[in-house]
Amino acid sequence: MTMILCETVDTSKESEVLPLELDKVSHRYVERFQDIEDDVLRLNFPLEYTIRLGIQYDTPYVNLYLDGNELIFSAHDRDQDGLHIRPYLYNRHGDPKSCKISKEKSAQFFIIPKYFTEGVIEVGDTIEFSYHEQVLDGEERHIRCRRVET
Numbered sequence: 001m002t003m004i005l006c007e008t009v010d011t012s013k014e015s016e017v018l019p020l021e022l023d024k025v026s027h028r029y030v031e032r033f034q035d036i037e038d039d040v041l042r043l044n045f046p047l048e049y050t051i052r053l054g055i056q057y058d059t060p061y062v063n064l065y066l067d068g069n070e071l072i073f074s075a076h077d078r079d080q081d082g083l084h085i086r087p088y089l090y091n092r093h094g095d096p097k098s099c100k101i102s103k104e105k106s107a108q109f110f111i112i113p114k115y116f117t118e119g120v121i122e123v124g125d126t127i128e129f130s131y132h133e134q135v136l137d138g139e140e141r142h143i144r145c146r147r148v149e150t
Contacts, residue, residue, distance in 0.1 A: 012128050012129060012130040012131075013046045013048075013049070013128070013129050013130075014126060014127065014128050014129075014148065015043065015044055015046070015126075015127050015128075015129065016124070016125070016126055016127065017041050017042075017043060017121050017122060017123050017124060017125045017127055018041070018042040018043070018044065018123065019037065019041070019042065019123045020033060020036070020037045020040050020041070020042045020111060021037070021042075022034070022037065023096075023097065024096040024097070025088070025090065025096060025097070026088075026089070026090065026096070026097060026098060026099055026101055027097055027098075027099050028099055028101070029088060033111070036111075039113060039114055039115075040111045040112060040113055040114060041111070041112050041113075041114060041117060041121065041122070041123060042109055042110070042111060042112075043109060043110045043112060043127070043145070044090070044107065044108075044109045045073075045087070045107065045108045045109060045110060045129070045143075046107075046129055047092070047107045047108075049129055049131055049143050050087075050107070050108050052131055052141070053073065053074075053075055053131075053141065053142070053143055054075050055075055055087060055108070056103060056108075057103050058103075059075070059087055060086065061084035061085060061086050061087075062074070062075060062084070062085055062086075062087060062110070063075070063076065063077060063078065063082050063083075063084060064082050064083045064084075064085050064110075064112065064116070065078055065080055065081070065082035065083075066082070066116070066117075066120065067144075069119075069120050069146060069147070070120075070144045070145060070146045071112075071117065071120065071121070071144070071145040071146070072142050072143070072144055072145075073110075073142060073143040073144075073145065074140060074141075074142040074143075075140070075141075076140040076142075078140075083112075083113070083116060085110050085111065085112060086110075086111075087108040087109070087110060088108065088109050088110070088111065089101040089102070089103065089106040089107070089108060089109075090106060090107055090108075090109055091105075091106055091107075092106070092107045120147065121145075121147050125147045125148075126147070126148040126150060127145055127146065127147055127148060128145070128146055128147075128148050129143055129144070129145050130143065130144045130145075130146075131143055132144060
């Protein structure tokens with residue numbers, strides 16, 4: 001399945017910071033996630049941004065950085081302290097526990113340690129993802145994530 005992207009991409013997409021709940025992930029991941037549920041957050045990543053960032057296929061990790069009160073997701077090293085986080089797959093419109101997930105049809109989520117996001121985001125927060133194009137001789141393309149003040 002090929003997803004066609006328009007030339008004009010939404011500049012931002014809202015989501016919610018979720019807890020990691022083992023009954024809402026594929027059975028493939030349950031053993032890996034056991035005993036860490038209280039220490040991490042789950043962020044469901046917009047599929048279009050996964051494609052634009054170039055991390056839909058065969059990506060072992062994404063770089064995650066803090067910039068003030070924003071998280072930065074990048075496929076490139078920004079030469080600053082950060083984390084390597086692995087993308088996980090989930091069915092956006094199906095059984096969340098299903099093992100029938102694929103890179104072609106499934107969306108991605110990330111598990112982020114709470115210590116890294118302390119004071120920036122927490123479970124229940126509304127967040128906004130925004131896509132930033134590559135700047136010539138400047139920053140590589142990346143996704144920023146920030147809490148939406150309500």
